[in-house]
Amino acid sequence: MAVERTLSIIKPDATRRNLTGKIIAKFEEAGLKVVASRRLKLSQADAEAFYGVHKERPFFKDLVSFMISGPVVVQVLEGEGAIQKNRDVMGATNPANAAPGTIRKEFAESIEANSVHGSDAPETAANEIKFFFRDLDIVG
């Protein structure tokens, strides 16, 4: 399988509870390498643009408010099949449905405050990485 890169976000519910290191350890244990990382606070415009695909969904407004409620850690993860591997380590969107050992099963507070974001396909991964990082900031 090809080496890929994907975008991960450690969400405000997790930074608030000081879980950054525990979450990064899950990625590393799965063979994903952190090749870029930055802590920042999203503006409302940033969050609305980033989650633009969901703008018609009933949860959009609350999701944007949640994502700007505290700092996030945005990261590029690299590895074989990194996009799917990251989704596997994250677990299902709703922590009630997430498999044992996944980040969302262990750490998520709710379907909204679910601790992590991960790109869902090669095209979205490329666009989401570009949203936060210049090529120079990514060192494999």
Ligand code: IDP
């Ligand atoms: P994903 O993060 O597992 O890819 P998406 O369907 O892309 O899930 O939804 C994006 C984010 O929107 C979720 O991670 C979660 O924070 C939030 N979200 C999704 N579905 C709901 C919902 O039914 N209620 C509240 N928030 C939701």
Ligand code: MG
């Ligand atoms: Mg998604």
